[in-house]
Amino acid sequence: MTTDHAARWAAVRASTPVTRDYIYVNAGFCGARTTAVGDAMKQRIDFEELHGPTTKPVMDERADLARRLRAATAQMMGADVEEIAITGNTTEGVNIGVNGIALKPGDGVVTTNIEHGGGMIPAYWTRRRYGTELTIVPIEHGNGSGEIVERFDQAINDTTKLVILSEISYATGQALPLAEITRLAHARGATVVVDGAQTGGHIPIDAHALGVDAYAIPAHKWLCGPEGLGMLYVRRDRIADLDPVKVSGRAAASYDFEGHFEAKRDDVTKFEVSTNSTPVVAGTLVAVEQYLESGPQAVWDRVRDLTRYAEQQFGAIPGVELTGGRTEATRSGLFFFALPGLDPAHVAAYLQGEAKVVCRSVRQVGSVRLSLHVYNTEAEVDRMAELVASVAAAGGVPEQYRVATGPEA
Numbered sequence: 001m002t003t004d005h006a007a008r009w010a011a012v013r014a015s016t017p018v019t020r021d022y023i024y025v026n027a028g029f030c031g032a033r034t035t036a037v038g039d040a041m042k043q044r045i046d047f048e049e050l051h052g053p054t055t056k057p058v059m060d061e062r063a064d065l066a067r068r069l070r071a072a073t074a075q076m077m078g079a080d081v082e083e084i085a086i087t088g089n090t091t092e093g094v095n096i097g098v099n100g101i102a103l104k105p106g107d108g109v110v111t112t113n114i115e116h117g118g119g120m121i122p123a124y125w126t127r128r129r130y131g132t133e134l135t136i137v138p139i140e141h142g143n144g145s146g147e148i149v150e151r152f153d154q155a156i157n158d159t160t161k162l163v164i165l166s167e168i169s170y171a172t173g174q175a176l177p178l179a180e181i182t183r184l185a186h187a188r189g190a191t192v193v194v195d196g197a198q199t200g201g202h203i204p205i206d207a208h209a210l211g212v213d214a215y216a217i218p219a220h221k222w223l224c225g226p227e228g229l230g231m232l233y234v235r236r237d238r239i240a241d242l243d244p245v246k247v248s249g250r251a252a253a254s255y256d257f258e259g260h261f262e263a264k265r266d267d268v269t270k271f272e273v274s275t276n277s278t279p280v281v282a283g284t285l286v287a288v289e290q291y292l293e294s295g296p297q298a299v300w301d302r303v304r305d306l307t308r309y310a311e312q313q314f315g316a317i318p319g320v321e322l323t324g325g326r327t328e329a330t331r332s333g334l335f336f337f338a339l340p341g342l343d344p345a346h347v348a349a350y351l352q353g354e355a356k357v358v359c360r361s362v363r364q365v366g367s368v369r370l371s372l373h374v375y376n377t378e379a380e381v382d383r384m385a386e387l388v389a390s391v392a393a394a395g396g397v398p399e400q401y402r403v404a405t406g407p408e409a
């Protein structure tokens, strides 16, 4: 880490209030906001209150913020502005990609066993709705990029119409070799829809270089923006043949009230349904700008340094198993560990209750997940390792942390 980078991460940390009192390692669920993001939202709320939501200056700023958010997102995703739609969240974007394709019985759909419900259920739903043949690529956390590509190679064939996958898995933290998988899929005529819930603000994205057809990201996870907004990239030449799922006047090129209607074809705004929250747009814009200022590659390098460090510290604790991606090429800022025999939800509850460590458990893989972001430090990793070592030595957590666990978020 250069001195410049170290200064940048210290400044980000200093302007992220939650880091004062907590070890906040949960960006994979919802990232920690800087004061600048909150201030942008508050200023916009005040402006709307003072001038009314529909006066000209307020409306003008609304349009300007949306325009700037599209431009900043396009820059961040290696895309053109005309390829970016503003959505409500990642899952909405994934649904637009998946359900926009005309599928019929017997068409192949390929996904993986390490998807979140936000990608998995849309995949299952194609089987329920159209009678597609669903193939689930088995991926283990120790698999490297080569093995992952081989498994996709076996799963994708000439009947495959759709591949739905995360670029970074929420369940193992593995960064998948998306460009290679996309090349394979395209060579066999399939559309690639990417669940980028764990990638926007985390791994550098170059949508044009990746070649994917649709790529959805949220504002609220690694970008550390507010909840309630997502951005969807649709490759320019695919906009026309993806049919919008939910429609409004924005999906019409023209219409009247006597029966004339012409659908928008290649305008990405056809995927945007209706009104959204401008304070949320304002906060997201600042979050994207901050990320671009930090530098996507620098962020990616830093979070992987932290994971590497965590691997050394946690790997040395007797009784702790490392359960995330294990190769350099698949490494991300998501770090996983398990204490065999212990419920990871109880361990997560203990960490928060005893030491204000905010993380989550992922039941699908029986593990605790730490999302290591640029506002985190090696000292925090040391502290967490110390706590986990004490749990491992005691063989469990105190009774009050053995909480009932509900459905996974």
Ligand SMILES: Cc1ncc(COP(=O)(O)O)c(C=O)c1O
Pocket: 028, 029, 089, 090, 091, 092, 115, 116, 117, 118, 119, 166, 168, 169, 170, 195, 197, 198, 217, 218, 230, 409
């Ligand atoms: C891989 C993945 N997909 C989708 C989601 C849901 O994201 P959103 O709330 O933006 O729809 C999550 C949230 O944890 C996730 O990790």
